[in-house]
Amino acid sequence: MSIEIIQTTLPSGKTVSAALARATRADAPGLILIHEWWGLLDETKAMAERLALQGYNTLAVDLYDGKSSMDPAVAGKLMNGVDPAEATATLTAWNTWLREHGARKVGTLGFCFGGTWSLKASLAAPVDATVVFYGGVKHAAEELAALHGPVLAHFGSKDTIFTPELAQSLERALKQAGKTGDVYTYLADHAFAREGGPNFEPGAAALAWQRTDAFLRKHLEAAAGTAAYTPPARQASFSEIPLISIASLGRGDATEAATIAAIRKAGQEVGFFYITDHGVDLAKMHGIIEQCRRFFALPKAELEEMRLANSQCFAGYLAVGERGANAQRPRDLLEAFNICTELPPDDPFVLRKVPLHGANQWPASLPGFRESVLDYYREMDKLGLRLLQAFALALGLDRHALDAQYRKPISQLRLLHYPVQDQAVDEMMGARSHRDVGVLTILLQDDVGGLEVCNAAGEWIVAPPIDGTFIINLGEMMKLLTNDQFASALHRVVNRYGRQRFSVPYFFNPDYDARLSTLDQFIDATHPAQFKPIHVGQHMFNFYRNLWPNTAAMAAE
Numbered sequence: 001m002s003i004e005i006i007q008t009t010l011p012s013g014k015t016v017s018a019a020l021a022r023a024t025r026a027d028a029p030g031l032i033l034i035h036e037w038w039g040l041l042d043e044t045k046a047m048a049e050r051l052a053l054q055g056y057n058t059l060a061v062d063l064y065d066g067k068s069s070m071d072p073a074v075a076g077k078l079m080n081g082v083d084p085a086e087a088t089a090t091l092t093a094w095n096t097w098l099r100e101h102g103a104r105k106v107g108t109l110g111f112c113f114g115g116t117w118s119l120k121a122s123l124a125a126p127v128d129a130t131v132v133f134y135g136g137v138k139h140a141a142e143e144l145a146a147l148h149g150p151v152l153a154h155f156g157s158k159d160t161i162f163t164p165e166l167a168q169s170l171e172r173a174l175k176q177a178g179k180t181g182d183v184y185t186y187l188a189d190h191a192f193a194r195e196g197g198p199n200f201e202p203g204a205a206a207l208a209w210q211r212t213d214a215f216l217r218k219h220l221e222a223a224a225g226t227a228a229y230t231p232p233a234r235q236a237s238f239s240e241i242p243l244i245s246i247a248s249l250g251r252g253d254a255t256e257a258a259t260i261a262a263i264r265k266a267g268q269e270v271g272f273f274y275i276t277d278h279g280v281d282l283a284k285m286h287g288i289i290e291q292c293r294r295f296f297a298l299p300k301a302e303l304e305e306m307r308l309a310n311s312q313c314f315a316g317y318l319a320v321g322e323r324g325a326n327a328q329r330p331r332d333l334l335e336a337f338n339i340c341t342e343l344p345p346d347d348p349f350v351l352r353k354v355p356l357h358g359a360n361q362w363p364a365s366l367p368g369f370r371e372s373v374l375d376y377y378r379e380m381d382k383l384g385l386r387l388l389q390a391f392a393l394a395l396g397l398d399r400h401a402l403d404a405q406y407r408k409p410i411s412q413l414r415l416l417h418y419p420v421q422d423q424a425v426d427e428m429m430g431a432r433s434h435r436d437v438g439v440l441t442i443l444l445q446d447d448v449g450g451l452e453v454c455n456a457a458g459e460w461i462v463a464p465p466i467d468g469t470f471i472i473n474l475g476e477m478m479k480l481l482t483n484d485q486f487a488s489a490l491h492r493v494v495n496r497y498g499r500q501r502f503s504v505p506y507f508f509n510p511d512y513d514a515r516l517s518t519l520d521q522f523i524d525a526t527h528p529a530q531f532k533p534i535h536v537g538q539h540m541f542n543f544y545r546n547l548w549p550n551t552a553a554m555a556a557e
């Protein structure tokens, strides 16, 4: 890919230049990329090249007449020297140029100073999609009436230059003007998407780019099949958190063997992977997120009636910050609704008062909620067992070798609600870094994002939402079974993305009475057993009671 420097002439007679990165198709949509206050740097040109690969004829314009500087004092002077009328004429001229060269749609995209001008350009001449990364967007609704296409804007909650209040005023003015606009605020500072900059925030940058990518594709109608943008962030790529189709599971043929090999590799190297072709209906996946939305919108008093502390089996509602026996544990910024296996009152385990077996609590005022949640629970039970069998194969065992300890598993489903986080990460976060304690977790997340996984190098990798997939992660019991051959990765949730988030993890665990010990094949002279065997039920009971209030469960003990 190469960059060409091209020129055009303004009505005033002045010649201006820009760096053009061409997409492969001549009739590709056009994108005007506007630099930060430093001027047109090589990094902006490199971004233009990446955007061209994604399917846009991208013009990295120059509003500083060839000058640039990384010295803030000089950059400030350059910025203040910009003549607004000339900048407007320049951006309008490039819009015309792109359309005259085959673009049916034209978008603008800019950062900081360029963010300001991305919106101004769209007020001066028709633009089909406008993207602003933290720019000066103070415009009255009357001015915004001139907008032709939708706006997508990204701001940092800690930005003192282009503040969250400014973001809100843009949102209000767009609404008032009857224009389409999505304004997002991330838990981040100014210029959070600038890789290598002091405020670079990979998680926020990754999600902002993901949204930008989807927005531009939609509104500029980029040709189908063009490469996806690779943001300059530590967004998890599939080589880091793999995406595995499990369509072949159960076939017993070579295609299944390949899937098993991929699962083994993911288990050993990452501890996390996405699955597709898992057989769970997309409508059910979206449906359970909808049930989360309904549930957590219930009046506080009704939620409190279902408090987890009422329950003998840690099922029920947990408010933000509630803790169990371990009062030292920092509080997480989430509320939860726990559901355990639904058992009838005459179930032998319930009659014998075996811990962790009992009744769920259900809201009286949500028709269909219980049915939907239990239906989803059953889907997870089935999927959990299929995955367990895949793991048995991945461990070199017979497909059904582990089944016997999963006859009446003490799995748990949790509906989670993460409010928007606007405090600093180290004060209180969605879910503090932890490893899951069971065998494996099947996680469904909504489209907000927030899950981050720690890789072997100690970096936090974003695990972005991918519609229609589940994330599978291995827990400490898998580590015990395999003598630490299968990773159980640290992960956390930081809701930096300006919207409330819902997720639904299902924790797949063995039977209450199961005793887990390391499988023989993982122990030899050079790999002595590292873990003591555990009684699954007692282990989980102790774990839960440290974590959650447990008055009723203790009373039954």
Ligand SMILES: O=C(O)CCC(=O)C(=O)O
Residues within 6 Å of the ligand: 416, 431, 436, 443, 445, 450, 451, 491, 492, 493, 503, 504, 505
């Ligand atoms: O909400 C999420 O995405 C992850 C939740 C989680 O890690 C957990 O509950 O163990």
Ligand SMILES: [Fe+2]
Residues within 6 Å of the ligand: 434, 435, 436, 491
């Ligand atoms: Fe977890």
